[in-house]
Amino acid sequence: MVTHMKWWGWGKESVSFSPSDKPDLAPFIRTHIGLDITRLPAQPPAFADLTIADPVLPEPLRAALVDAAGAEHVTTDAQARVVHAYGKSLRDLVRVRNHDLGRLPDVVVYPGDEEAVRAVLAAALAADAVVIPFGGGTNISGSLEAPRTETRPVISVDLGRLDRVLEIDADARLARVQAGALGPGLEEQLAAQGWTLGHFPDSFAHSTLGGWIATRSSGMQSDKYGDIAEITRAVRVVTPAGVLVTRPVPSQSTGPSVREMILGSEGRLGIITEATVQVHRVPEQRVILGYFFPTWDAALLAMREIAASEAAPTVTRVSDANETRFSFATRKRGSLASSLVSAGMKQYLRRVRRYDLDQMCLSFIGFEGSPAHVKAQRKLVGAIVARRGGICVGTGPGQLYDQKKFDTPYIRDFLLGQGAMADVSETSTSWSQLGPLYRGVVARANKAFAEIGVTGWIMCHLSHSYHSGACLYFTFAYASPVTLEAIDGYDTVKSAIQQGFIEHAGTLSHHHAVGVEHARWLADDISPAGVRLLTALFDGIDPGRNLNPGKIVPGVDVAPGLADSAGPDSAGPDSVSPAGSDPR
Structure with a gap:
């Protein structure tokens, strides 16, 4: 049986999430966004109160789907249709709390093998129906919702029954895995034979291998294992032209990479059924250490130097001063984190280390391998940290990090119930641009808070360090009525944050995909010529726009406000379609 997340949240x-055992959180939230979180939160709507449109499913199509997947795996159940109608973006959750469900799929199908998918x-x-592939439903970029104006039948194809590790080639260190495997189930199957994929995105507990591939996901340990684009060595995809099959060879010179075309394709080219992925032996030792840095600039320099050094950590993450303060505000009473901000530690940092505690930054750096390898890596990193004024504060923060790393989305749901908008945006840029981008985005966000009249x-x-740069992951929040009108603010x-990314290179x-949320900036990112190439690719394989229409390439409205907010220079399908094509 395929299980799903709650229909109204994460x-x-x-x-x-509960703040009851976190004594510093309510004062922190009250001080910084003016919100009282000690009151009872608003409850999500009752499912019985929703207005569910009747499905549009012609009998011949229904019969064909039953023949393909079996009657027990084809459903028009109202709650199944709602669960499959959208992802878990802030926009999605605000809308569902206000009974705005958009264009629901008419039917949900759970195929059991590739032949059924075909x-x-x-x-x-x-x-002439619309097909939207569905993995775990965690997407936050609007990649799962049908266009509101869509009049054709909409089919959600849930890959949840395709969840097995099929084969492991121990010599090549490759595994064949069905695309519907959720993170925990995939790791459990691999671990039973001594292997790991090493891919742990924030959505790990509820997302699938196919979803990771379709959105070019990155994981918390991508410094060592690579992101999903590096991990994925071959794919099988059911397309209108037949089953696309690529080979799991180490490298090849066969024209533009077809494998790369599938990575990040968000269902526009077909339905991913299987992938061959790199796997690694479960490491003998794994350690995540906590470090303090005196300033954000010092921390960025240290991360850059670690990336350029002989050190090879699995995790390099550092929070700015604001996120560090928030992290400490979420610590539990009597927890490991409490000792990190004890009076004695504060006194030492101020008097001996000369830290300004309001500027201090918390970092997590992880190491894996043999004990000797871990020891050598820790020594290399420790020397770099020390040169930048940082100090190691032991394994306690790492244990805290491991305990909390998948919990952040629950905090967002809690804040929604209390009357706060909270969301994330992430990007990547070169080491030389990280500082200017960070400062520019923070300035833009604060200007936007002032524009809509809130205290934000x-x-x-910083996470996911690379040879030439790194990912910056921003989180923002402010008090607001959770209404449809509030989506404008x-x-x-x-938009201010996203525009800041573009303006600062x-x-x-970086890993949340394009969907419809980010499509308006696509031409700025990859150039109008790049958009033209994508449009030609999508139109070439799917001229009828049956495969998840409106995603990636801008121009088809899905949620209110998205298409309208595109600027005059945005490149929609009509402006980039090849001569002689018939844009719909």
């Missing part, structure tokens, strides 16, 4: 129904797609194309909070961390802040997204 994660399991039985799990939620039959489902063939039936959909014959009926923005914080950031959210768009003002989100960053990409529109």
